[in-house]
Amino acid sequence: MGKITGAQMLIKCLKKEGVDIIFGFPGGVVIPIYDALYDSDIRHILVRHEQGAAHAADGYARVTGKTGVCLATSGPGATNLITGIANAYMDSVPVVAITGQVSTSVIGTDAFQEADITGITAPITKHNYLIKDARDIPETVKEAFYIASTGRPGPVLIDVPVDVSKALIDENIKAGLNLEGYKPTYKGNLRQVLSAVKRIMESKKPVIFAGGGIVSSNASAELFEFAKLTGIAVITTLMGKGVFPETEESSLGMAGMHGTKYANLTFTETDLIIAVGVRFDDRVTGKLSEFARNADIIHIDIDPAEIGKNVKADIPIVGDAKSVLADLSEKYRQLAGVSGVEAHKKWLEKVLKCKKENPLRYSSSSEGLKPQYIIEKIYDITKGDAVIVTEVGQNQMWSAQYYKSTKPRTFISSGGLGTMGFGFPAAMGAKIGHPDRTVIDIAGDGSIQMNVQELATAVINKIPVKVMILNNGYLGMVRQWQEFFWNKRYSHTCIKGSVDFVKLAEAYGAVGLKVTEESEVEPAIKKALATDNVVLVDFSIEREENVYPMVPAGHPIDEMLDCEE
Amino acid sequence: MSANHIISVLVENKAGVLAKISGLFSRRGFNIESLAVGPTDDEKISRITLVVDAETHSIEQVVKQLYKLINVLKIQELEPANIVERELVLIKVSTDNNTRAEILEIAAIFRASVVDVAKKSLVIEMTGTSRKIRGFEELLRPYGILELVRTGKVAINRGSKK
Numbered sequence: 254m255g256k257i258t259g260a261q262m263l264i265k266c267l268k269k270e271g272v273d274i275i276f277g278f279p280g281g282v283v284i285p286i287y288d289a290l291y292d293s294d295i296r297h298i299l300v301r302h303e304q305g306a307a308h309a310a311d312g313y314a315r316v317t318g319k320t321g322v323c324l325a326t327s328g329p330g331a332t333n334l335i336t337g338i339a340n341a342y343m344d345s346v347p348v349v350a351i352t353g354q355v356s357t358s359v360i361g362t363d364a365f366q367e368a369d370i371t372g373i374t375a376p377i378t379k380h381n382y383l384i385k386d387a388r389d390i391p392e393t394v395k396e397a398f399y400i401a402s403t404g405r406p407g408p409v410l411i412d413v414p415v416d417v418s419k420a421l422i423d424e425n426i427k428a429g430l431n432l433e434g435y436k437p438t439y440k441g442n443l444r445q446v447l448s449a450v451k452r453i454m455e456s457k458k459p460v461i462f463a464g465g466g467i468v469s470s471n472a473s474a475e476l477f478e479f480a481k482l483t484g485i486a487v488i489t490t491l492m493g494k495g496v497f498p499e500t501e502e503s504s505l506g507m508a509g510m511h512g513t514k515y516a517n518l519t520f521t522e523t524d525l526i527i528a529v530g531v532r533f534d535d536r537v538t539g540k541l542s543e544f545a546r547n548a549d550i551i552h553i554d555i556d557p558a559e560i561g562k563n564v565k566a567d568i569p570i571v572g573d574a575k576s577v578l579a580d581l582s583e584k585y586r587q588l589a590g591v592s593g594v595e596a597h598k599k600w601l602e603k604v605l606k607c608k609k610e611n612p613l614r615y616s617s618s619s620e621g622l623k624p625q626y627i628i629e630k631i632y633d634i635t636k637g638d639a640v641i642v643t644e645v646g647q648n649q650m651w652s653a654q655y656y657k658s659t660k661p662r663t664f665i666s667s668g669g670l671g672t673m674g675f676g677f678p679a680a681m682g683a684k685i686g687h688p689d690r691t692v693i694d695i696a697g698d699g700s701i702q703m704n705v706q707e708l709a710t711a712v713i714n715k716i717p718v719k720v721m722i723l724n725n726g727y728l729g730m731v732r733q734w735q736e737f738f739w740n741k742r743y744s745h746t747c748i749k750g751s752v753d754f755v756k757l758a759e760a761y762g763a764v765g766l767k768v769t770e771e772s773e774v775e776p777a778i779k780k781a782l783a784t785d786n787v788v789l790v791d792f793s794i795e796r797e798e799n800v801y802p803m804v805p806a807g808h809p810i811d812e813m814l815d816c817e818e
Numbered sequence: 819m820s821a822n823h824i825i826s827v828l829v830e831n832k833a834g835v836l837a838k839i840s841g842l843f844s845r846r847g848f849n850i851e852s853l854a855v856g857p858t859d860d861e862k863i864s865r866i867t868l869v870v871d872a873e874t875h876s877i878e879q880v881v882k883q884l885y886k887l888i889n890v891l892k893i894q895e896l897e898p899a900n901i902v903e904r905e906l907v908l909i910k911v912s913t914d915n916n917t918r919a920e921i922l923e924i925a926a927i928f929r930a931s932v933v934d935v936a937k938k939s940l941v942i943e944m945t946g947t948s949r950k951i952r953g954f955e956e957l958l959r960p961y962g963i964l965e966l967v968r969t970g971k972v973a974i975n976r977g978s979k980k
Contacts, residue, residue, distance in 0.1 A: 371834060375834075375838050375841055376841065376842075376845055380888040383834070385833075400888060432888065434829075434830065434888050434890050434891045435888045558879065558882035558885070558886055561878070561879070562882075
């Protein structure tokens with residue numbers, strides 16, 4: 254009977270889970286794990302800050318649908334992961350975070366680099382483990398990956414004390430799944446499905462509201478079938494971007510604070526929302542009591558806690574989007590036939606008219622370079638086929654508005670937590686997940702600086718992501734709020750002259766380009782895409798350009814501010 | 819409407835579970851009025867009985883969130899009309915030769931038992947509903963309560979009447 258160390262067992266178990274990439278950063282108590290990794294064929298990407306590792310694992314998971322893995326040492330290594338873990342938690346992304354811990358004999362003594370990371374991460378993980386006996390490693394790893402990737406996905410943290418990593422154990426320990434308290438519901442209740450279909454057929458003005466749950470459950474095909482069969486238009490959340498092709502006529506794009514006018518107006522008028530994998534976040538609903546005041550809600554979600562949390566569900570269906578949408582289509586076909594409901598056709602015409610009359614628009618009167626124009630150009634040049642990753646703020650909203658997504662897992666953005674600094678490391682993870690695809694991080698000059706150290710990681714590991722910085726020298730979204738609601742008192746939002754991004758790129762061995770004129774936009778994007786290296790393009794955009802439409806926080810979503818003609 | 823809710827939770831008997839559960843309540847702004855934890859007849863499973871003051875709507879949300887904890891096996895909100903509930907209290911009350919007999923009489927009425935006798939104090943143990951304990955406490959208060967320890971509430975559903 255062969256003996257191996259706990260660390261070797263850990264790596265062996267990760268292999269068994271199909272892990273082929275880990276993003277991490279070593280430290281004292283994870284040396285045994287890194288030593289075991291040295292002999293493994295698992296690829297390890299050495300980041301420059303643990304937050305980068307967590308976001309990269311997150312980005313990798315979002316584009317591939319597989320579980321991302323990050324690794325950090327105890328204490329500060331572990332705490333540096335926290336924003337990344339919280340980000341994955343808010344957006345329901347399957348990530349397994351492995352942290353080192355001080356030896357079990359000194360846990361609780363404030364030992365060097367000790368942090369109670371299972372305690373700290375309890376509110377931001379789906380589950381976490383502190384392994385106290387190396388023989389528990391196989392079962393723990395198996396459970397962790399199962400929990401992270403099933404049901405409503407989310408991050409799971411495994412804390413491994415250094416003596417557990419070093420302990421010698423039997424190499425053939427078997428692992429079973431022993432999760433009495435965890436049994437996600439995948440199949441929706443068929444009686445509820447039937448009530449839903451009947452309600453849909455009775456309704457005069459239905460709309461589908463599709464979110465990130467459809468991405469998680471890989472249910473885009475089922476959504477497309479259902480939407481086409483019923484002839485009902487589709488509104489998405491930010492997280493749902495791409496689950497229904499935004500190039501389709503019946504796609505109404507994103508709703509909410511910076512959603513399209515026609516999506517928001519449709520919400521206000523609809524009499525039935527068929528909500529699938531959404532959580533009615535405040536950025537979507539605006540003033541909750543005024544939201545969709547004429548509508549009943551059919552709420553489909555795999556997480557029962559989401560149903561009834563923010564809005565009352567008239568017909569709740571707990572289940573996996575893929576399975577429930579397929580059941581809905583089947584029932585609808587039986588009851589309504591392929592000809593559909595007459596009233597819905599008239600309503601769709603009205604919705605499409607509203608879409609036509611209220612397009613997204615920006616003022617092109619002024620001299621400056623328009624960020625919306627840049628995104629449109631990126632869209633044209635990539636033919637809508639790139640993986641777009643965003644930072645957070647104005648850059649994120651312009652990207653969501655002007656880059657039409659046609660497939661799920663191609664628009665990657667920090668939705669729930671709104672993490673500045675997410676985009677670039679997440680783009681690295683996305684590029685590793687899809688080495689053959691163009692991966693573009695659309696950034697602001699504020700956000701990019703929050704994890705810009707990862708330029709080293711991307712260049713050295715030949716992860717050629719393209720960063721398009723919409724540089725206005727402001728923390729633009731906050732400045733926009735200050736302009737609208739705080740009497741233009743731009744308190745600490747001006748960051749002009751932070752750094753010369755071209756030189757910064759060059760210092761890291763990347764390529765830097767600077768664009769100040771509209772005529773340079775297209776050549777610069779083309780050059781960036783043709784360059785086989787990490788490229789930063791610094792676009793000097795009009796400094797006080799705003800994101801429109803905008804629903805002021807706490808207002809009903811049909812009260813939208815818009816740009817001047 | 820705000821009211822007391824008794825929630826009985828079966829959990830896996832593992833390290834950190836109680837912290838996860840109590841943390842979940844505090845994060846969502848609930849004050850736990852009383853908490854009792856102990857093993858069940860199955861040593862791998864513990865039962866946590868919580869009394870929480872909250873609105874019915876928000877308690878539903880917290881129960882759903884509790885269900886999401888991997889170590890939580892079963893949750894029951896107990897209906898006050900259909901349960902037997904008990905708490906245990908230990909009261910150290912000040913006595914002297916004049917008051918001892920009166921206190922013992924009160925204890926006897928409440929079926930409480932004296933578990934420690936000293937020159938100037940008695941320790942009395944009593945089990946009962948919260949209301950009974952409150953009543954007992956009020957009667958002893960004039961004599962001088964030196965110390966009082968109460969367990970959290972435990973509760974069990976009554977058997978079927980059919």
